[in-house]
Amino acid sequence: MNYKEMADGILMHMGGIENISFMTNCATRLRLNLKDDSKADLDGVKTVKGVVGAVKKGGVYQIIIGTDVPHVLAEIRKRGPIGEEKAGSGKKENILNRAMSMISGIFAPIIPALIAGGMLKALLTLLTFFGLVSGDSQTYYIINFISDAAFYFLPVLVAVSTASKLKCNLYVAAVIGAALIHPNFATLVSTGEPVRFIGLPVTLISYGSSVIPSILAIWLMSYVEPFADRISPKPIKFLSKPLITILIVAPVTFVVLGPLGYTIGTGLASGADFLNQHVSWLVPTLMGAFMPLLVMTGMHWSFVPPIVQSYATYGYEAIMGPGSFVSNICQGAAALAVAFKTKNRELRQVSISAGITALLGVTEPAMFGVTLKLKKPLYAVIIGGAAGGLYAGINGVVRYTSGTPGLASFAVFIGENPMNIVHAFISVGIGFAVTFALTLFLGFEDEVEIKTKHEETRALKQKIEVGSPAKGRAVKLADVKDETLSSGVLGKGAAVAPVNGKVVSPVNGKVFSVFPSLHAISVVDENGAELLVHIGVDTVKLDGKYFKAHVKDGDIVKKGDTLVEFDKKAVEGEGYDTTITVLVTNTQEFLDVVPAGQGELESGQTLFTIV
Structure with a gap:
């Protein structure tokens, strides 16, 4: 790419x-x-x-x-x-769009930190479950507080991210967020004695893991900071502007905005818990069904504040985790069903890749590249998601920590209830089965014949002879000691064991890309074949040492023109195999790639033929 x-x-x-x-x-x-x-x-x-x-x-x-x-x-x-x-x-x-823009802009940069903390906590759960780490050990203690850090210091992260969105000073915002969880204030909270600031009552609240108080505080800061800038004399503005900002924003936050934000946050969490307690099937069913639509519209960001607050209040959430887990698996099921049913080679390739990615938790390639485009598979995803979500809701499945909903992060469903993970897997199994079957049953428009005939006509009209990039002995692709290259996943081709370090262009064409480490060059043949000339095995680790490029991106080359020279003896002395592999990375656009056979080759002599 x-x-x-x-x-x-x-x-x-x-x-x-x-x-x-x-x-x-x-x-x-x-x-x-x-x-x-x-x-x-x-x-x-x-x-x-x-x-x-x-x-x-x-x-x-x-x-x-x-x-x-x-x-x-x-x-x-x-x-x-x-x-x-x-x-x-x-x-x-409009107001709704501005609110959605604000929420997504604030939380998008923070999500990786929350996922990292959540996945680390999930990993710790697995380590203790399999007896690799004792719950009483110092190792457990250290990993545990590291995994909690992103959540405990969430007021600071949210303050900084909100300041970035509202164009405020990030570091002053960080100070305001940090003040909410300062140890001295935490001591006042734990003591429980009434606290006043210049006669005004300060509500004693533990703001660790809170979200909305920081957002409200920095929203106020976005107005106070410009005001402080206007009234500050120029000679001392550097000192007075941040001082005035903190002196106004921090006290107002502790007296008014913090308690207000905490009340809103706990209200959202309580509302979600009420639904979970009284109609537990409803939210996971709706989320399982309509998660694709929420993701497409960006509305899923609106659920982040109550989800985070639910973690802080109850130690789990059932708002999005169970339903989104099922929905993501359903996207993978639909894409794999399309791959199973289609006769279109390109669609099959895209669907397999997107399906596997969706099963692991990233659904956009499957949704935008397969199900949404074909429409009927998306209907299957919605129905399958509802079925799996309904089971998850009835059995009270919850997510104990943050993580991308997919098989790669299943441990986020492991917690105090040992059956939670079991029911989570059953729910996604139901979703997968229903979606896969419905996709096959409903079908989709598959323009196989037109595209295949076009590709075959194109392939039959051309015969491209690809020359050896160096003098040496021909090597079968399967014998290359690099699994990524030899497996054919990047395309068909062949290789040569060179006798020297001179590497030439195997075709007439254009240099598409010279890799920074100089160990690989991409050349596009004048007939459209995309070739990767890969020098050695794992030679990327040399970072260009012993290599000298003779071409750059965009250069026009003739068959036999020197691309790269490398010190073969020195590279082998470092312990690297110097076999040169040539792959057709767009193999799917042709009928076949036929190796010329074994034996010694001169530079430029046919290595394989594309038909």
Whole structure:
């Protein structure tokens, strides 16, 4: 995946780097706020290679990329600083959209920290369950408080993230958030004696793991800080501005906003617990059914505050965890059912990859690349999700800590109730079975014949002879001592054991990419074959040592032109195999890749033929 091209394509359709006022990412999506919405072209951004889909919800542009999204985000940041204007200055959003934009903007950067803490806690549960770590050991004690850190210091994390969203000073905001959980205030809370600040009563509340008090505090700060800036004399503004801000915001938070936020938070948690106690089947059923729609619209972010508050109050949550676990597995089931039923090779390949990813907890590739596009499989996901969610709700399944809902993080359902994890697995089993069967039964429009004939016609009209990249002995792909290369997962091809370190182009074409470590080069043949020339096994670890590139990205090359030279003796002296592998990475677009056979080859002599 070419991150530079993706970044350029996204920026072109979003009005350029200067039109972005705020940018972050979650596990699979790039999230943008724009200054001028009229410059955005969602249909255009969907055409960028590597982009799975794009939507605008809650005032936020969500560009679905997949797990490579951090690399794309980093590439965009290289293009220049993000603007300072408020988001959506081109068109005023309604209150609901602004609220959704605010919630997603605050929590998206924090989620990785919460997931890390939750997964560490889940890992600790597994270690103790299998007797690898004793619950009385110091190792357990240390891992336990590390896993709790993200949740305990959540007021600080939320304060910083809110300040970033509202363009406030991050470090002053951190101080305000930290004040809420300061040990001295915690001592006052535990003592229980009445506390007053300049005669005003201070409600004694434990703010550890709270969310809403910090949001309200920094919301106030977003007004106080500009005021402090205006009234501060220029010579002492550096000192007076943060002083005035903290002197106003911190006391008001302790006296008014903190108790208000705590009341709202506990009210949300109590409401969720009421539903869980009296109609336990309802929320997981609805979540299991409609989670895809919530994710598509970005509405799932609105549930983060009550979920976090539920963890803090009860030690578990049943709002989203059980239903989303079932829904994610159903997305995987639908994608795998499509792969089983379709005769379209490209769709099968996409569906298998997306299905496995969804089972592990990341559903965007399956949802936007398969089920939503084909429609009927999405109906199967909704029905299967409702069935599994209903079972989870009836049996009181809860999630004990944060984690991406999927098989990779099943341990988040292990807790004080030993049957909780059992019922969680049964619920996803029901969802998987119902969804898989319904997808096969309902079917979907599969344009197999037209596409296959087109591909076969294209393949039969061309015959591409790929030359050996070096002088040496031909090696079967299966004999290459690199499982990733030899398995054929990256494409079919062949290899050569070179007698020297001169590597030449195997075809006429264009250099698509020279890897930074110089151990691999991607070349696109003039007929469209995409070739990967991979030098050695694990030589990426040398980071370019002993290698010298003779070409760069975009160069036009002829068959036999030198691509790279490397010191074969030195590389082998470091303990690395120097076998050179050539793969056709778009093998699926051709009928077959036929190796020329074994024996000695001259540089440029046919290594294999693409038909």
